[in-house]
Amino acid sequence: MKLGATIFGRYYAADSPVHRMDPRAKLIVALIYMVSAVLAVDMVGVAILAVFTLIAIRASHIPLREVYNSIKPLLFILIFTIILNVFTVNEGTVYWHWGTFTISSGGFRHAVIFTLRVGLMLFGASLLTLTTTTLELTDGIESLLAPLSRIGFPSHEIAMMTSIALRFLPTFLDEGIKIKRAQESRGATFDEGSIIQRTKMLVPLLSPLFASAFRHADELSMAMESRCYHGSEGRTKTHALKMGRNDYIAFAIISVMVILLIIVRLQITGDVGHPA
Amino acid sequence: MSNTKARMSCETKATEGSAVAFVHEDNGASYEGDPVIFNCVTYSYDNKTNALEDISLTVERGQYVAIVGGNGSGKSTLGKLVNALYLPDSGTVTVMGLTTSNEDSVFEIRRRAGLVFQNPDDQMITSLVIDDVSFGPENLGLPVETIKERAAQSLHEVGMDGFERRETYNLSGGQKQRVAIAGILAMNPDLIVLDEPGAMLDPRGRRGIIRVSHELNKAGVTVVLITHFMDEALLADRVVVVDHGKIAMDGTPAEVFVQHERLKELQLDEPFAVRLTAALRERGVYVPYTINENKLMEALCL
Numbered sequence: 001m002k003l004g005a006t007i008f009g010r011y012y013a014a015d016s017p018v019h020r021m022d023p024r025a026k027l028i029v030a031l032i033y034m035v036s037a038v039l040a041v042d043m044v045g046v047a048i049l050a051v052f053t054l055i056a057i058r059a060s061h062i063p064l065r066e067v068y069n070s071i072k073p074l075l076f077i078l079i080f081t082i083i084l085n086v087f088t089v090n091e092g093t094v095y096w097h098w099g100t101f102t103i104s105s106g107g108f109r110h111a112v113i114f115t116l117r118v119g120l121m122l123f124g125a126s127l128l129t130l131t132t133t134t135l136e137l138t139d140g141i142e143s144l145l146a147p148l149s150r151i152g153f154p155s156h157e158i159a160m161m162t163s164i165a166l167r168f169l170p171t172f173l174d175e176g177i178k179i180k181r182a183q184e185s186r187g188a189t190f191d192e193g194s195i196i197q198r199t200k201m202l203v204p205l206l207s208p209l210f211a212s213a214f215r216h217a218d219e220l221s222m223a224m225e226s227r228c229y230h231g232s233e234g235r236t237k238t239h240a241l242k243m244g245r246n247d248y249i250a251f252a253i254i255s256v257m258v259i260l261l262i263i264v265r266l267q268i269t270g271d272v273g274h275p276a
Numbered sequence: 277m278s279n280t281k282a283r284m285s286c287e288t289k290a291t292e293g294s295a296v297a298f299v300h301e302d303n304g305a306s307y308e309g310d311p312v313i314f315n316c317v318t319y320s321y322d323n324k325t326n327a328l329e330d331i332s333l334t335v336e337r338g339q340y341v342a343i344v345g346g347n348g349s350g351k352s353t354l355g356k357l358v359n360a361l362y363l364p365d366s367g368t369v370t371v372m373g374l375t376t377s378n379e380d381s382v383f384e385i386r387r388r389a390g391l392v393f394q395n396p397d398d399q400m401i402t403s404l405v406i407d408d409v410s411f412g413p414e415n416l417g418l419p420v421e422t423i424k425e426r427a428a429q430s431l432h433e434v435g436m437d438g439f440e441r442r443e444t445y446n447l448s449g450g451q452k453q454r455v456a457i458a459g460i461l462a463m464n465p466d467l468i469v470l471d472e473p474g475a476m477l478d479p480r481g482r483r484g485i486i487r488v489s490h491e492l493n494k495a496g497v498t499v500v501l502i503t504h505f506m507d508e509a510l511l512a513d514r515v516v517v518v519d520h521g522k523i524a525m526d527g528t529p530a531e532v533f534v535q536h537e538r539l540k541e542l543q544l545d546e547p548f549a550v551r552l553t554a555a556l557r558e559r560g561v562y563v564p565y566t567i568n569e570n571k572l573m574e575a576l577c578l
Contacts, residue, residue, distance in 0.1 A: 011403055015442060134403040170445050215468050219398035226359045226391045227401075227459060228383055228415040236414045238407075238423055 010070060010170060012130040017246045018060035019131045023140030029254045032127045036254075037121050039261040045117045048264065052257045053120050060131050070130060071122040078091075078115050078122075085111035122207035129166065138163035139239050142232075156232035168216065172192050172209065309373060310334050310497045311389070312358055313469045320352055323365075327353045328523045330367070335467075335500060338491045342509035342529075343502045343520035346543055351502045352394075354518070355471040358500070359391040372466060387416060390460030394472040396452035400444035405455050407435070408444055412463040423462075429457035433495075434488050450481025455487060467498040474505065487512070506533070506547045510567060517542060533567045545566035 018026075033052075040049045057067055091106020129137070138159040145155035180190060183204050190201050309401050312335040319328045328350045335341050345351040356362045357369050360376040374381035390412075393399050400410045400571045409427040418426075431437055434454040444452060453473050460468055470489055474482030486501075486508050493499045501508060509515045515532040517525035519542050525532050533539070535552050540546075546554070549569045556563050556576075 008568070010445075011443060013443070064544055134406070135407040163402065167401070167445075171397055216398055219393065219395055220401065222356075222361055223393055223399045224401055224411075226361055227412040228386050228463070229411075230383070230415065233419040236417050236420060236423060238410050238414055238420055 007136045011133050012062050012066060012070075014131075016059060016061035016131070017249075018056065018127070020129075020244075020246055022241055022243045022247045023136040023142055023252060024241060025207060025250060027134055027140050027144060028135075029250050030124060032254050032258065034121055034126045036258045036261050037117055037124070039258075039265045040113075041265065042113065044264050045261055046113055046120070048257065048260050049117065049120050052253070053123050055253070056124065056127055060127055061064050062127070062130055067126055070126045074122055078119055080108055081114050081118050082111045085114050100130065133164040134166045136239065137166065139235065139237065139241060146167065162262055164220070171216070172213065175212055176209055179205055224228075237272055266267055287543065306454070310336050311369040312500070313373055314354075314357070314367070315370070317357065317364040317369055318358060318366045319350075319362060319364050320402035326365075326521050328357075331521075332367075332521060333526075335498060335521065338493075338496060338498055340490070340499045340511075340513045341501070341515045342514070343518060344504060344506060344509050344544065345524075346504065348522040349518045351504075351518045352471050355469045355500070355502050356390055356468050357362060358467075360385050361391070367456055387463050388465050388468040389469065390463060390465040392453065392456050392460060392468065392470045392473050394475050396449045396476060398457065399456040399459075400452055403443055403445065404440075405431070405442050405444055405447070406440040406564075409458045409462050410456055412459050412496060416463060426462040426464070427458075430461040431455075433461055433492070434458045435484075437475070448481060449477045450484050452480070453477065453485050454488060457492075461492070465497065467500065468492060469500045469502065471502045472504065473501075474503070474508065482508075504544075506545050510547050517544065530567050534565045 021029075037049055057064060058089045086103060086107045087101045088108060089104060089110045090102040091104050091105035092109070093105045094102055095105075096103040097183070132140070142159035144156050145153065145158065149155040184190070188201065188204060190198065192198075193201075299307060312333070314331045314333040317331045318326055318420065320326045329356070333354075343351050343354060352419055353362065357364060357376065358371055360369075360371075360382045363369075363377050369376045371385045372535060374385050376382065376385060399488050400408055401411050404528055406427055410423050411427055411431055413423040428440075431439065434457050436451065436454050436458060439447070439451070440454070444455060447455065450483065457468070457470075457473075468489070473485045473489075482505070489499050489501060490511065502514065510533070511531050512529060515525070515529050516523060517532060517539075517555070524542055525535070525538065529567050533547055536550055536554050539550075545551075549567055549572050550565075553565055553572060563572060566575070
């Protein structure tokens with residue numbers, strides 16, 4: 001059960017400047033952070049990204065270990081990036097070659113940079129969910145998308161669905177673990193055999209999980225209805241959103257990061273493959 | 277044959293109508309008669325077998341009613357009919373003077389008759405306790421200040437002060453059920469239906485929930501407890517036994533639980549005191565029939 005103590009999407013309660021930020025500001029800052037991370041194409045860029053990510057984590061009063069734990073389930077993405085880069089990039093000294101697959105010095109360099117970049121992006125994204133309750137997130141998304149609802153865009157519904165998805169993430173994780181153990185106790189093995197065999201093993205894991213998800217959805221919708229839920233119309237918003245000093249500071253810091261990244265990026269000849 | 281008889285009696289009752297009518301003043305809104313009236317209600321999930329058949333049942337104001345029955349007896353369906361989550365195939369369900377089949381009343385019915393479900397996880401809609409308790413009042417469109425007051429008050433009533441900023445996910449099953457009850461209380465209901473609130477809890481959590489339900493009842497809320505734990509039903513004002521979609525027994529706990537042959541027929545466990553009494557009498561130890569553990573103890577000690 002404790003396996004999912006902190007996972008991606010879990011709120012970590014603390015009183016920090018990051019926690020106190022307006023969710024809208026936090027969402028925008030996170031979005032800028034994610035997009036600008038693409039600018040970090042060499043070690044200097046990645047270092048800048050790392051420094052700012054660490055500043056953000058420091059300011060959030062969340063132990064680094066907790067943040068790391070929260071992205072642990074997603075480490076396979078990083079491993080996938082490493083493999084993809086090592087085998088497909090053909091640059092510099094070529095060590096090994098077979099068909100379209102090459103192992104080269106450039107491949108290793110790319111692997112390191114891309115992995116760090118994706119890793120840092122995961123840290124940043126998890127910081128958003130660690131410091132923001134699902135309701136704040138919902139309110140933030142809803143408020144940011146509100147102008148679109150005038151042209152019929154279901155901004156409230158999307159926000160509500162997001163918040164429920166995040167709320168049920170730990171529940172499903174626990175259930176997945178339970179189902180896995182139940183299948184293991186019947187002699188199933190999940191970590192042996194070829195990729196195809198392992199993929200096949202996911203069926204007895206995922207089908208009960210889906211069945212349970214539908215049951216949860218059915219019961220939750222009844223619980224919501226019985227508590228008078230009827231969409232956004234006439235619904236009170238308890239949390240009034242207000243931008244404050246913390247938010248402006250965050251915008252200032254992220255702007256500095258973007259400017260630094262752009263400067264570094266411009267100093268490189270502009271060709272990603274051949275740094276000066 | 278027996279089926280037609282039941283229908284006949286139902287039809288006569290229906291023509292008699294609800295004779296008793298008195299007016300309650302509450303929250304500025306008034307309604308006539310009893311908080312819950314089932315009038316010849318039939319409900320089926322698949323149009324083939326009836327989950328409930330010709331149920332006529334009246335819950336009086338301020339009563340603590342336990343509805344007991346085995347698996348598939350239809351007892352949970354009753355709760356969902358009260359909350360207008362299900363609508364009867366035939367007959368009417370009237371809650372606080374409002375008919376559930378009238379679409380315009382559904383909102384008001386759900387506000388005034390709260391429903392607590394069996395699974396504590398599937399009732400936690402948000403991640404934080406305080407947000408979850410506020411969910412109902414927010415849907416009612418109440419002012420922010422009122423919501424805050426009510427949420428704090430409700431959490432206090434279920435003994436969960438200080439849990440406002442806690443995550444619902446990390447609470448125990450019993451604590452989640454208390455939060456669920458607080459979420460209902462925050463809507464200021466006149467009636468609470470608890471649909472097997474303890475079925476997924478440990479004995480301690482279960483006892484806690486039952487204690488809270490009795491405290492609420494003392495404070496004037498009508499309580500309908502749906503359960504398959506007979507010990508929980510012992511403390512109710514009235515016990516209604518449901519079997520195969522029909523009301524099999526209806527009376528005070530003392531009246532219902534002394535009929536242990538009938539209970540056995542219905543495949544229900546009797547409360548501990550009743551089982552012990554029957555076992556003692558079988559073995560030739562004379563003790564009077566009682567549902568009260570203390571009385572049984574006294575009888576044995578004399």
